[in-house]
Amino acid sequence: MTAPASPPALLAPWRIGVDVGGTFTDMVLRDAAGAVRIFKSPSVPADPSEGVLGVLRLAAQQLDITLTALLRDCALFVHGSTVATNTILEKKGAKVGMLTTEGFRDSLEIRRGIRENQWDHRAPFPQVLVPRYLRLPVRGRIAADGAELAALEVEDVDAAAKVFAEEGVESVAVCLFNSFLDGAHERAVGGQLAKSWNGKWVSLSSEVMPTMGEYERGSTAVVNAYVAPKVTSYLRALDEQLRQFGLPRSLLLLQSNGGAVSVDQVATRPVMLVLSGPAAGVGALKGCAAPGEKANLISMEIGGTSCDVMVMARGDVPVTDELTIDGYHLTTPSVEIHTVGAGGGTIAWVDDAGLLHAGPQGAGARPGPAAYGLGGENPTVTDAQLVLGRLRPGPLAGGAVTLDAELARKAIETKLAKPLGLSVEDAAAGVIRLLEQNLLHAVERLSIE
Known part of the structure; x- marks a missing residue:
């Protein structure tokens, strides 16, 4: 041999x-x-x-x-x-302060006043990334034509800087009214903060994304300030x-x-x-299309935690200027991607009413699926695939992890099969059916809906 x-x-x-x-x-x-x-x-x-x-x-x-x-x-x-x-998802960003034009202190929390689901008036909005006591007003005003109506009062910036220092603010977002037309006031605020505040992370909305729409521009600047120190x-x-x-x-x-x-x-x-990884799918779709072809293609990138779906229509992948991450509105150019919590590490569970669910929570890299043997006890899609024989026990991903079929079987039996009154195999098959349904809905969302 x-x-x-x-x-x-x-x-x-x-x-x-x-x-x-x-x-x-x-x-x-x-x-x-x-x-x-x-x-x-x-x-x-x-x-x-x-x-x-x-x-x-x-x-x-x-x-x-x-x-x-x-x-x-x-x-x-x-x-x-x-x-x-x-x-953003894990809420592990910086402590952010915000400077706004006088009278616009609450724009960030008021949002647009519109719910995505008009029938659901009980679901709370996501937690505001900047609490009200750290959203401070600054006098001065730019008019709708970009002219200066009132000069910037720099003493307001100095007063805010003192509060930021006392409260341990790590990053500051600045969003002044009509600054997308003329960012002179915001630049002046940034310069004054450099003198009166000892922090180094300042996000000016007129530089981050100078677009019309006070709430969206402010929300984008705040998220930028929130992630900047870590990223x-x-x-x-x-x-x-x-x-x-x-x-x-x-x-x-x-x-x-x-x-x-x-x-x-x-x-x-x-x-x-914010969509750095999934956006790479644009290159993959173009690579799959023949040279010069106006192709209609759909890509599905299924990872350990989520599935990202992208559509190419007649050779082009649509681009949007608005996206929402965990309920926070951003105005930033992005390819249109629909993400659902459906991956190899998606956790399957049974609710109090006896219904089987798959996701959206994931097991992550550690402890990961039960089959990894790293301490995970919750059954995942990977465990279900292993029980059904669609994955082989032993080394996975070049030996990065090892799959243990007995651990996978035990997790599904304990957490799913017994509560549902099913065999281990039927419970595992139910997990896969739910996953496939979630993936189907994700494709329908971007294609036929």
Whole structure:
């Protein structure tokens, strides 16, 4: 019996793409001859950069080269990250203060006064990211034609800066009325904050997204201020680490609109990264279409936590200027993506009425599905696939994790089968049927609805 032939040696220079997901960090390497290698390593939610370095080290090991050699011969390094999104979803952003034009202090909390579901008047709005005592007014006014109606009162900025310092504010958002027409007052506020406040994170709405609509522009600036300290610090630290390990040029970040920018370009507007990972699907769809073809295609990217659906109609992927992340409205260019909580790590559960559910909660990288043997006790889609024989017990993702069929079976039996009065196999099949229904609805949402 002959041994399998080893893959041919890589031809430098190569390009690397890394996407950090909630469960796994994925890496694709394409060399100068067009050869493609794929690698997978568990994510590290506490420090996503460790997940990036982890998958790079795994790739270097499997390619039998050093990490320095891998990065030194890399001509292009593109990074898709969920750090901005997860910061919002997990409510782990900075403590934010806000400066508004006098009389507009409550615009952020009033919102548009419209509910997405007009019949549901009991569901609470998401928690405001800036409490009222940290939303402070500044006198001065820009008119509807961009002219100055009243000069900016800088003493109001100094008074607010004192409050921010006393309250431990880490980041400040500035949204003054009609600043999308003339941002002079906002720039003056930013300059004054630099003198009277010892923080370094200031987001001006006229620079983040200078569009009409006081609430949306203010909400975008606040979210930008909320994620900036964590996201920008992470990206700068990762870029520096990669350069130290041999990467000849700075990494590029995928934006929500599908484009790529440098760390320096996105440092002041990290809100542009909220759909960084899923937006890469635009390139995948264009790669699947024949050259010059006006293709109609649908992509489904199913990860450990969620499923992202994107539609290409006659060769184009629609772009929107408005999106909502966890109930927060943003005005930022983005490809149209519909996301549902349906992935390999989606948790299945039975409610008090005896109904089976799949999601939206996920098991994440740790503890992950019960089959991982990392302490997870809740049954997931991965556990159901394992029980049904659609996954093979043993190493998964190149040995990144190991699947234990007995642990998967025990979790489904304890949490699903017994409460429902079903066999383990029927309970597992029910989980998959629910997952498939969620995926079907996601595709219908963007295609026929």
